[in-house]
Amino acid sequence: xxxxxxxxxxxxxxxxxxxxxxxxxxxxxxxxxxxxxxxxxxxxxxxxxxxxxxxxxxxxxxxxxxxxxxxxxxxxxxxxxxxxxxxxxxxxxxxxxxxxxxxxxxxxxxxxxxxxxxxxxxxxxxxxxxxxxxxxxxxxxxxxxxxxxxxxxxxxxxxxxxxxxxxxxxxxxxxxxxxxxxxxxxxxxxxxxxxxxxxxxxxxxxxxxxxxxxxxxxxxxxxxxxxxxxxxxxxxxxxxxxxxxxxxxxxxxxxxxxxxxxxxxxxxxxxxxxxxxxxxxxxxxxxxxxxxxxxxxxxxxxxxxxxxxxxxxxxxxxxxxxxxxxxxxxxxxxxxxxxxxxxxxxxxxxxxxxxxxxxxxxxxxxxxxxxxxxxxxxxxxxxxxxxxxxxxxxxxxxxxxxxxxxxxxxxxxxxxxxxxxxxxxxxxxxxxxxxxxxxxxxxxxxxxxxxxxxxxxxxxxxxxxxxxxxxxxxxxxxxxxxxxxxxxxxxxxxxxxxxxxxxxxxxxxxxxxxxxxxxxxxxxxxxxxxxxxxxxxxxxxxxxxxxxxxxxxxxxxxxxxxxxxxxxxxxxxxxxxxxxxxxxxxxxxxxxxxxxxxxxxxxxxxxxxxxxxxxxxxxxxxxxxxxxxxxxxxx
Amino acid sequence: xxxxxxxxxxxxxxxxxxxxxxxxxxxxxxxxxxxxxxxxxxxxxxxxxxxxxxxxxxxxxxxxxxxxxxxxxxxxxxxxxxxxxxxxxxxxxxxxxxxxxxxxxxxxxxxxxxxxxxxxxxxxxxxxxxxxxxxxxxxxxxxxxxxxxxxxxxxxxxxxxxxxxxxxxxxxxxxxxxxxxxxxxxxxxxxxxxxxxxxxxxxxxxxxxxxxxxxxxxxxxxxxxxxxxxxxxxxxxxxxxxxxxxxxxxxxxxxxxxxxxxxxxxxxxxxxxxxxxxxxxxxxxxxxxxxxxxxxxxxxxxxxxxxxxxxxxxxxxxxx
Numbered sequence: 001x002x003x004x005x006x007x008x009x010x011x012x013x014x015x016x017x018x019x020x021x022x023x024x025x026x027x028x029x030x031x032x033x034x035x036x037x038x039x040x041x042x043x044x045x046x047x048x049x050x051x052x053x054x055x056x057x058x059x060x061x062x063x064x065x066x067x068x069x070x071x072x073x074x075x076x077x078x079x080x081x082x083x084x085x086x087x088x089x090x091x092x093x094x095x096x097x098x099x100x101x102x103x104x105x106x107x108x109x110x111x112x113x114x115x116x117x118x119x120x121x122x123x124x125x126x127x128x129x130x131x132x133x134x135x136x137x138x139x140x141x142x143x144x145x146x147x148x149x150x151x152x153x154x155x156x157x158x159x160x161x162x163x164x165x166x167x168x169x170x171x172x173x174x175x176x177x178x179x180x181x182x183x184x185x186x187x188x189x190x191x192x193x194x195x196x197x198x199x200x201x202x203x204x205x206x207x208x209x210x211x212x213x214x215x216x217x218x219x220x221x222x223x224x225x226x227x228x229x230x231x232x233x234x235x236x237x238x239x240x241x242x243x244x245x246x247x248x249x250x251x252x253x254x255x256x257x258x259x260x261x262x263x264x265x266x267x268x269x270x271x272x273x274x275x276x277x278x279x280x281x282x283x284x285x286x287x288x289x290x291x292x293x294x295x296x297x298x299x300x301x302x303x304x305x306x307x308x309x310x311x312x313x314x315x316x317x318x319x320x321x322x323x324x325x326x327x328x329x330x331x332x333x334x335x336x337x338x339x340x341x342x343x344x345x346x347x348x349x350x351x352x353x354x355x356x357x358x359x360x361x362x363x364x365x366x367x368x369x370x371x372x373x374x375x376x377x378x379x380x381x382x383x384x385x386x387x388x389x390x391x392x393x394x395x396x397x398x399x400x401x402x403x404x405x406x407x408x409x410x411x412x413x414x415x416x417x418x419x420x421x422x423x424x425x426x427x428x429x430x431x432x433x434x435x436x437x438x439x440x441x442x443x444x445x446x447x448x449x450x451x452x453x454x455x456x457x458x459x460x461x462x463x464x465x466x467x468x469x470x471x472x473x474x475x476x477x478x479x480x481x482x483x484x485x486x487x488x489x490x491x492x493x494x495x496x497x498x499x500x501x502x503x504x505x506x507x508x509x510x511x512x513x514x515x516x517x518x519x520x521x522x523x524x525x526x527x528x529x530x531x532x533x534x535x536x537x538x539x540x541x542x543x544x545x546x547x548x549x550x551x552x553x554x555x556x557x558x559x560x561x562x563x564x565x566x567x568x569x570x571x572x573x574x575x576x577x578x579x580x581x582x583x584x585x586x587x588x589x590x591x592x593x594x595x596x597x598x599x600x601x602x603x604x605x606x607x608x609x610x611x612x613x614x615x616x617x618x619x620x621x622x623x624x625x626x627x628x629x630x631x632x633x634x635x
Numbered sequence: 636x637x638x639x640x641x642x643x644x645x646x647x648x649x650x651x652x653x654x655x656x657x658x659x660x661x662x663x664x665x666x667x668x669x670x671x672x673x674x675x676x677x678x679x680x681x682x683x684x685x686x687x688x689x690x691x692x693x694x695x696x697x698x699x700x701x702x703x704x705x706x707x708x709x710x711x712x713x714x715x716x717x718x719x720x721x722x723x724x725x726x727x728x729x730x731x732x733x734x735x736x737x738x739x740x741x742x743x744x745x746x747x748x749x750x751x752x753x754x755x756x757x758x759x760x761x762x763x764x765x766x767x768x769x770x771x772x773x774x775x776x777x778x779x780x781x782x783x784x785x786x787x788x789x790x791x792x793x794x795x796x797x798x799x800x801x802x803x804x805x806x807x808x809x810x811x812x813x814x815x816x817x818x819x820x821x822x823x824x825x826x827x828x829x830x831x832x833x834x835x836x837x838x839x840x841x842x843x844x845x846x847x848x849x850x851x852x853x854x855x856x857x858x859x860x861x862x863x864x865x866x867x868x869x870x871x872x873x874x875x876x877x878x879x880x881x882x883x884x885x886x887x888x889x890x891x892x893x894x895x896x897x898x899x900x901x902x903x904x905x906x907x908x909x910x911x912x913x914x915x916x917x918x919x920x921x922x923x924x925x926x927x928x929x930x931x932x933x934x935x936x937x938x939x940x941x942x943x944x945x946x947x948x949x950x951x952x953x954x955x
Contacts (some may be wrong), residue, residue, distance in 0.1 A: 029955035241953035255944050257936025260716050281923055283945040290934045290944065291923040293715055297708070298741035305701070305708025305738075309681070310716035312699060312709075313932035317716070335702055395942075425950055433937035462679050462697050462713055463720040463932065470692055472700035473684070481647050481692050482700075 010078030182220025252394025337377030360605025385530030683726025743797025764838030
């Protein structure tokens with residue numbers, strides 16, 4: 001029997017929603033389930049509403065769905081914002097102390113939301129209170145599980161004779177998680193381990209949390225009435241890991257030999273750099289330890305400057321940033337282009353323009369990235385579709401950078417960075433390291449930008465014996481000295497730009513784009529939409545509707561021939577992207593001169609669910625869709 | 636084979652204006668490299684944008700001509716990845732104290748073991764003489780439509796306040812003295828800064844070679860009354876001799892006060908020197924003990940085309 005269960009935990013930022021979700025995910029993963037979790041949060045440190053949805057299945061899943069089967073909340077706002085997402089067979093565990101709370105008491109409920117909610121409750125003839133919205137849910141069939149978190153703690157505190165526990169609201173998250181696990185009868189064996197893991201640096205806190213977990217788990221088992229969803233565990237799949245969004249690129253960087261990373265703090269990219277720094281000493285097979293130098297710079301301009309400086313020494317170097325930071329880097333990006341410096345910029349997109357929705361998802365930077373920088377220069381733009389893929393793609397990106405001596409922008413996004421998923425254990429030996437024409441020694445006269453048949457010159461590195469060269473952001477001769485000679489200009493421009501053709505010829509087509517079947521109706525997309533698209537595709541397949549999907553990974557230079565051949569049998573093209581203007585569609589049209597028939601777009605800052613995509617695809621197949629379907633699910 | 640001065644010269648045509656102060660700085664830099672016997676392939680000159688930015692092309696070592704204002708960022712990255720090489724960054728005062736001022740301050744906080752030389756002439760020469768950050772308020776150089784409306788940056792004071800641990804000033808027409816200062820700066824353990832007064836004969840008609848030489852002051856007597864004097868000829872002791880708040884504060888304050896001296900008397904030489912502040916490399920080795928023996932540029936990252944980094948412990952911790 002298929003298990004497909006979605007759990008949601010919400011609360012004010014800083015109340016432990018994330019650690020709660022991590023414990024829950026870990027427990028479920030250890031019971032053999034596949035996990036797809038996603039965090040949503042405001043640009044705020046404390047107080048605003050944040051929530052985490054964890055989807056659990058015994059099959060491979062790649063996305064969230066619209067319906068939530070169980071919600072646990074220890075604050076009123078979570079209930080006000082999400083009560084209507086609970087499925088008719090679902091349930092809500094909530095703090096019974098909140099029943100009389102009205103919307104005006106929740107100061108973080110913003111005006112437009114409150115207005116919509118009031119209108120809705122008025123139409124249902126309900127009061128503007130928690131009791132009111134819960135009644136609406138109950139009428140739909142949702143089961144309610146009221147529990148006073150306060151008295152739960154008081155009883156526990158008496159039972160274990162620890163007065164400190166009374167009023168420890170910091171523990172509400174663990175109470176909520178354990179109540180949920182008790183309700184769905186998830187075996188609790190791994191709950192204790194998971195708590196130990198999460199609080200590994202704080203043993204005393206771990207101890208009281210374990211007491212609380214045990215107590216509330218039993219409370220739910222003994223006091224809550226039967227629930228429709230029992231998840232008692234399934235056969236574990238071997239070689240499965242539970243990873244956070246940035247683990248793919250950070251571990252990929254370690255394995256690929258990236259030894260220098262400079263960065264300036266920005267959401268949602270900084271987690272990667274902080275993780276690299278936390279693991280800065282590296283184990284090296286049969287050798288002394290290696291290390292990654294991680295430098296927090298004064299701004300993103302400095303981050304890219306330092307990275308280029310480090311790359312010139314032959315060190316694989318990188319930075320990680322988001323749209324606004326990347327915008328600041330574009331002048332130096334051109335410098336790396338004209339000087340043929342291999343660098344990798346990991347671009348964790350968020351929703352723009354400008355500061356935009358700083359903690360929300362978006363894929364709005366594709367056109368900007370492809371065209372970033374002044375002047376004509378070659379670069380590679382590459383996008384990963386999920387976390388597992390991003391590990392291996394990181395390896396490829398460093399190889400592209402070295403082989404073509406070119407800046408590479410590896411596009412990721414907030415949807416990926418704030419996901420927590422199970423996936424196949426990363427295999428380092430599937431990553432190869434190709435440094436291209438990087439030299440170890442120089443004999444005789446050396447010209448850094450020597451004209452060669454394939455446009456790539458042997459590359460010396462700063463500090464290497466006999467390898468002296470010059471760089472300049474001006475046009476240069478073969479030595480790297482400034483020139484304004486028109487004939488050399490032509491040769492140098494041609495040399496550099498020819499690398500785009502070389503890349504297209506030599507990057508394996510399997511790395512350029514991935515085809516997940518092609519049918520009359522076929523989707524084209526890029527990046528993190530992959531997960532929800534795959535899930536929507538299989539939902540439709542179960543109904544006998546075949547939809548194709550081509551995921552384009554190499555976005556610049558655009559793999560025109562390969563994509564054309566993949567799509568030759570597709571009759572109706574559907575472009576799916578998390579941006580307003582259908583940016584991939586524009587690039588596609590520019591290169592393939594073929595029209596996109598439908599766009600499915602989302603720019604609320606919230607990631608797409610497979611349900612939404614399924615709904616839109618179905619409308620398209622039934623010929624009921626608009627040419628431009630705009631999605632809006634999610635609080 | 637011992638290196639000669641000529642080994643550090645390239646045959647790139649130098650297109651600076653006749654009489655440009657930059658020539659003296661390039662000569663001093665080449666002389667310093669030769670005197671220290673630094674191998675050509677063990678030094679990198681990073682440069683900014685503008686007339687001074689071309690410097691790296693005239694010196695026969697690794698040369699990286701970067702972007703306007705960003706020279707320190709490239710240079711620091713290079714030095715951190717390959718700490719064995721000698722790194723000298725050069726650029727104009729507009730480059731380092733205008734567009735690049737943020738990097739200037741941040742570099743001071745890091746104290747990476749390298750040298751930064753500012754070619755200080757008060758104008759943006761290559762864009763035809765606009766006022767640059769060191770030009771004094773109310774001064775009007777040749778191509779300004781009206782007198783300068785901004786106050787000047789005090790490069791020495793800013794360097795001292797930002798945390799540079801060696802701060803000195805040279806004069807581009809006193810090449811030997813400048814060469815000595817460069818040697819001291821390069822040998823200094825930490826981030827060293829040299830402010831080099833460098834008359835722009837084409838656009839700065841206020842702070843000219845004659846002005847620095849005090850020709851105007853000497854009108855009556857026909858004697859030369861150079862404005863430039865050397866701190867080492869006075870009883871000024873720039874060195875922080877022991878770690879202690881009183882000592883450090885005293886040396887910092889006297890450097891700041893000295894940096895304000897301008898007009899008829901302009902000090903050159905070392906204003907401040909403190910080797911008791913940990914260089915950045917020490918701060919790294921506190922966390923990564925073998926950083927200096929096995930820096931990023933020297934690490935082996937693969938074995939027969941396969942990665943040699945072992946992340947299995949991390950992966951095991953993620954097992955479910």
